[in-house]
Amino acid sequence: MLTSVAEPLLDIADVHSGYGKIVVLHGVTMHIKPGEVVALLGPNGAGKSTLLRTISGLIACSAGSMRFSGESLGGLGPRGTVQRGLAHIIEGHRIFTQQTVYDNLLLAGYDVPRSERKARVEEALTYFPEIAAKRNDAGSTLSGGQQQMLAVAQGLVQKPKLLMLDEPSAGLSPVLVDRVLAVVDQLRVAGTAVLLVEQLIEKALSVSDRVYALAQGRVVLEQPANLPDLPRLLERAYLDQN
Amino acid sequence: MSADGAQAGLEPLSALKVGGANASVVPFLAIFALAAAVPFIGNDYWVLIATRAAVYWVLVSGLTLVIGYAGQLAIGYVALLTLGAYVTSVLAAGNVLPPIPVFAALALAGLVGAVAGVIVGLPALRLRTFYFAMTTLGFATIVTQIALAWQSVTGGGIGLSGPEMPAPFNTTRGFFFFCLAAAAMCTWMSSNIAGSRYGRSLVAIRDADVAAEAVGISKPGLLTKVFIFCGALAGIAGGLFASLQTYITPDAFTFDLSLLFFISILIGGRGSILGPLIGTIVLTLLPEIAAPLAAWSAFLYAAMLLAVVLLIPGGIAALLDFKSRAPLETGRTIAPRLDMLSALAPAVGNQETLSVRDVVLTFGAVRAIDGASLDVASGQIHGLIGPNGSGKTTILNVISGFYAPNSGDVQLGGVPLEAGDPVTRTRHGIARTFQTPRIVGEACVLDNVMLGGTINGRAGFFATLLSLPGSFRDERMFRSQALAALACVGLDGLADVRADRLQHSELRFVEIARALMSRPKLLLLDEPAAGLSVHEIVHLGQLVKAIAANGAAVLLVEHHADLIFGICAHVTVLNLGRVLAEGTPDQIRVNKEVVSAYLGG
Amino acid sequence: MLTSIISTGLAMGAIYALIGITYNTMYSTSRVMSFTAGQLGMLGGVFGALFILRFGINSVVGFGLTMMVCAFIGVVTELVAVRPVLKSIEQHLYVLSTLALALMISQVVAIEWSTEPQAFPRFFGTAAALIDEKFWFPVAACAATVIGLEVLYKHTLTGRAFKAVAEDNLAAQALGLPERNLRIASYALAAMIGGLAGFSGGSLLLAFVANGGLLNFYGFVPVALGGLGNNRGAIVGGFGLGLFQQAASFLVGGIFASVAVFSLFIIVLLIAPQGLFGAPQSRRV
Numbered sequence A: 001m002l003t004s005v006a007e008p009l010l011d012i013a014d015v016h017s018g019y020g021k022i023v024v025l026h027g028v029t030m031h032i033k034p035g036e037v038v039a040l041l042g043p044n045g046a047g048k049s050t051l052l053r054t055i056s057g058l059i060a061c062s063a064g065s066m067r068f069s070g071e072s073l074g075g076l077g078p079r080g081t082v083q084r085g086l087a088h089i090i091e092g093h094r095i096f097t098q099q100t101v102y103d104n105l106l107l108a109g110y111d112v113p114r115s116e117r118k119a120r121v122e123e124a125l126t127y128f129p130e131i132a133a134k135r136n137d138a139g140s141t142l143s144g145g146q147q148q149m150l151a152v153a154q155g156l157v158q159k160p161k162l163l164m165l166d167e168p169s170a171g172l173s174p175v176l177v178d179r180v181l182a183v184v185d186q187l188r189v190a191g192t193a194v195l196l197v198e199q200l201i202e203k204a205l206s207v208s209d210r211v212y213a214l215a216q217g218r219v220v221l222e223q224p225a226n227l228p229d230l231p232r233l234l235e236r237a238y239l240d241q242n
Numbered sequence B: 001m002s003a004d005g006a007q008a009g010l011e012p013l014s015a016l017k018v019g020g021a022n023a024s025v026v027p028f029l030a031i032f033a034l035a036a037a038v039p040f041i042g043n044d045y046w047v048l049i050a051t052r053a054a055v056y057w058v059l060v061s062g063l064t065l066v067i068g069y070a071g072q073l074a075i076g077y078v079a080l081l082t083l084g085a086y087v088t089s090v091l092a093a094g095n096v097l098p099p100i101p102v103f104a105a106l107a108l109a110g111l112v113g114a115v116a117g118v119i120v121g122l123p124a125l126r127l128r129t130f131y132f133a134m135t136t137l138g139f140a141t142i143v144t145q146i147a148l149a150w151q152s153v154t155g156g157g158i159g160l161s162g163p164e165m166p167a168p169f170n171t172t173r174g175f176f177f178f179c180l181a182a183a184a185m186c187t188w189m190s191s192n193i194a195g196s197r198y199g200r201s202l203v204a205i206r207d208a209d210v211a212a213e214a215v216g217i218s219k220p221g222l223l224t225k226v227f228i229f230c231g232a233l234a235g236i237a238g239g240l241f242a243s244l245q246t247y248i249t250p251d252a253f254t255f256d257l258s259l260l261f262f263i264s265i266l267i268g269g270r271g272s273i274l275g276p277l278i279g280t281i282v283l284t285l286l287p288e289i290a291a292p293l294a295a296w297s298a299f300l301y302a303a304m305l306l307a308v309v310l311l312i313p314g315g316i317a318a319l320l321d322f323k324s325r326a327p328l329e330t331g332r333t334i335a336p337r338l339d340m341l342s343a344l345a346p347a348v349g350n351q352e353t354l355s356v357r358d359v360v361l362t363f364g365a366v367r368a369i370d371g372a373s374l375d376v377a378s379g380q381i382h383g384l385i386g387p388n389g390s391g392k393t394t395i396l397n398v399i400s401g402f403y404a405p406n407s408g409d410v411q412l413g414g415v416p417l418e419a420g421d422p423v424t425r426t427r428h429g430i431a432r433t434f435q436t437p438r439i440v441g442e443a444c445v446l447d448n449v450m451l452g453g454t455i456n457g458r459a460g461f462f463a464t465l466l467s468l469p470g471s472f473r474d475e476r477m478f479r480s481q482a483l484a485a486l487a488c489v490g491l492d493g494l495a496d497v498r499a500d501r502l503q504h505s506e507l508r509f510v511e512i513a514r515a516l517m518s519r520p521k522l523l524l525l526d527e528p529a530a531g532l533s534v535h536e537i538v539h540l541g542q543l544v545k546a547i548a549a550n551g552a553a554v555l556l557v558e559h560h561a562d563l564i565f566g567i568c569a570h571v572t573v574l575n576l577g578r579v580l581a582e583g584t585p586d587q588i589r590v591n592k593e594v595v596s597a598y599l600g601g
Numbered sequence C: 001m002l003t004s005i006i007s008t009g010l011a012m013g014a015i016y017a018l019i020g021i022t023y024n025t026m027y028s029t030s031r032v033m034s035f036t037a038g039q040l041g042m043l044g045g046v047f048g049a050l051f052i053l054r055f056g057i058n059s060v061v062g063f064g065l066t067m068m069v070c071a072f073i074g075v076v077t078e079l080v081a082v083r084p085v086l087k088s089i090e091q092h093l094y095v096l097s098t099l100a101l102a103l104m105i106s107q108v109v110a111i112e113w114s115t116e117p118q119a120f121p122r123f124f125g126t127a128a129a130l131i132d133e134k135f136w137f138p139v140a141a142c143a144a145t146v147i148g149l150e151v152l153y154k155h156t157l158t159g160r161a162f163k164a165v166a167e168d169n170l171a172a173q174a175l176g177l178p179e180r181n182l183r184i185a186s187y188a189l190a191a192m193i194g195g196l197a198g199f200s201g202g203s204l205l206l207a208f209v210a211n212g213g214l215l216n217f218y219g220f221v222p223v224a225l226g227g228l229g230n231n232r233g234a235i236v237g238g239f240g241l242g243l244f245q246q247a248a249s250f251l252v253g254g255i256f257a258s259v260a261v262f263s264l265f266i267i268v269l270l271i272a273p274q275g276l277f278g279a280p281q282s283r284r285v
Helices: A048-055 A077-083 A101-108 A114-126 A144-157 A174-190 A201-207 A230-239 B005-009 B012-016 B026-041 B044-069 B078-093 B102-126 B129-149 B172-194 B197-207 B209-214 B219-245 B255-268 B274-289 B291-311 B315-319 B338-344 B392-399 B445-456 B461-465 B469-489 B504-516 B534-549 B561-567 B585-590 B592-600 C002-030 C036-054 C059-091 C093-112 C133-155 C157-167 C169-174 C179-200 C211-226 C231-252 C254-271
Strands: A010-019 A022-032 A037-041 A061-068 A086-089 A162-166 A193-197 A210-215 A218-224 B354-363 B366-376 B381-385 B407-412 B430-432 B522-526 B553-557 B570-575 B578-583
Touching (some): A101 A144, A101 C157, A114 A144, A144 A174, A174 A201, A201 A230, B078 B102, B078 B129, B078 B219, B102 B219, B129 C211, B197 B461, B255 C093, B291 C093, B366 B553, B392 B553, B469 B504, C036 C059, C133 C157, C157 C179, C211 C231, C231 C254
């Protein structure tokens, strides 16, 4: 799957960002090729979620460049990035609990042409039969795992070129984690690139092509995911970054 | 900056400190001297205007503590002025009860104002400031309605005569000097409060309410005292206003007056006494010198309010704060002085162990803490690690009283800690820092640190109001301790700098200094190394080790593995709200489960 | 007497409920309680009288113009007094900025229109006292608003997007919803609801500048009773307040009716700060 000739889909260089006075990212450089699954690892507070939010335009990038499909992402804002094919599933399966499963998915297709919207929703639902069965139930009635599936399905409605998933396994039982990550595999087959932030290293590595590790707002490691000694390298990278 | 706090505290002007900076008393003297000269250089009309400014200031000097310091947006305070005016007039006129002397009537107006101030302020004690704004607005609405409708007492729309002052205050000049003296007295009292631990606490409630609770400041208790003071001044101002007007009708108390009080404070600058004083004078004079604009004056006030809010939220005081614009030295380093720590050792006591037993805390269906236990002995650094959402900070919040657990015990030295009551923790000897530093940005670093000692003050509100000797002793003690605490963490060079000018890493050390002010037996640190440079983390590690060696128990929530493994005697690993493993750093390092969970997250 | 209490109470209650919904609609997309809510109620009456009585414009066109002017003022509120202070919402600067705008509106009306109550047009001819339009028009307007909002929220994608932004602003942004445009739209919508309150209550309240301040407070009481952002609570609270006020006015007299309302307001705030119908806010972990 690693085709070296492909132009990068996402190409970011020396990205700085943070919250107010607090700088979290101190110059992050990374790229993702079309159809590639990349795991983003790192200890708590390393800046993984901040990086995703910066890429999707939820927070402003204070320095550096970000290009997606050859186009600059600077100043686009979250709506612009979604319209260009970049979906971001934020952490904590934050679906809209007061609305039905179906309405949650329709909302994900807000900018999709009206004629196409329902078909997209149906297509996304085929990935998750367990929530398709509850399409008319309110989001609040779903379990944590089902809410996470719904959140992922919201991303799928947008048919992104790149899907960014932030800790989809958090708070889920192992069976459900496999269920959600199986979708990542399906997406790879379908040619969608995925940027996956995950706590469970082994599960993340099993579905990924390549790995970046962040620590203290910087990339400290970039390796293929199938490298045999990776866990030890990761530990070294976190501890020896000083 | 000298570390000699005692000398600094003896400055004769410290009673007039404004917002923590040693503002000179000179501008106040100049203003009052100029005002006192008005009868000798102007005609009676100008004396009346000056009297009006003085009467307004009696109210505004108290209100500035509520709005400017505590940040409680009281927008309908004209109601208390109305109330005071009618109470004084009705009692002095004797149309309901037998007439009583004017001064007694004024005192009763103050009392009624104080009671009304507390009643109107009740929502502010617990709710967001919008509710308080709305309550004061509603109160203003009904007071006017009642003044109009209750004809047998208030004379309705026809009104009634204001009280007549006894000699020598019954002349224009006599009354002016009486009001001027009252205004000077009020300035002095408000400044006393503003420059004391009460003033700092009010600002903390406004800008860092969570930190205020953690250092033991009870918002309801403090606000109630201030509402009483402010309400009493407003009531008395009402009585004086009625006397000045000689005849009052509900029309005299339009909402425009409320707006004038309110905007004087905001334009003058919050957290200042001098700014609102100038604001009051200017806004009282403005319609007189710009007569053609009089009809539009309220519109202009409102437009000014909008401009101030959007363009200079700090008001004139911030605009004139040139000191805070001089560039700070760059490339500053934080150099803790661990030898100074002995001055801030915890009060001698028994070996007191923190014990957390089987704590469960749920948010809805989520079990944030699911039966966790841990012990921290005094003199020991205990690390608490785990992936995001594992419940580390939540445990800290249970220990420091911000959350009440569903079940389980938290004890310090065998004494159970009150569940869900953060204000009590300082008294138990517990201090903490926050993941995002909770700092009063507009106050100087020294004031921020002094806040940590608030509950150790001896002088009460009344003693502080009248600047009795006890309040001087308190301030001296706070100052010298805060300077010592700043020296310990290595920031004494920045004591006079506005805190919002510091770097993020420096704020973390300011928080530690603030925590040290209460000489804690137990110190809770929430990710103190986040955002620090490698060099600063080394200093932090040395500082925390020295604090523990000094006798305090330290519970450290942290992600930096090297810091945890470098300084902790004991480590607890949390995952999904449960204890995954515990032991010495060496045991934890080789625990396979932990390595996977921790390094993965 | 009882019928008078009920008819006046329901009519006033409908106006209060509509102002409450105005507060809520602005709040839902911005977390801002805006002091312009009551002023919009006042403007509905003033512009109605201006267009229809003073300019002699046809009633239906006059109503449409009133709604448009109110919507415009709603958009101005968002642009001038809300958006610039949203970043520092915890400082509550919106209390000051929206108050300033509300006072500016009120002052312009006082100077350019009148400080005295002015007549408001009547549309449906004269009828018997108790089924006079001044009693049923506000109630009908309130019902129409409730139905309209129900259709919007339940059956249109835009309405669902409003609800999404209200529930979780960040998640809505991440999903690519046009959060800023929705916020502006919600201010325009809220302003029209406020204007409708004043227009439909015009025969009862007249075109009077002082209505702005009164509606600011009495329109907020149902919000406090019903819980922030809870429209059902605002409707129940609004009608409850209208009836309570009229009954108190009859039982203890006009002076103490307002004291009773104010006391009720404080007591409710103290014993049920989340409102009587608002569920306590759940915490997201």
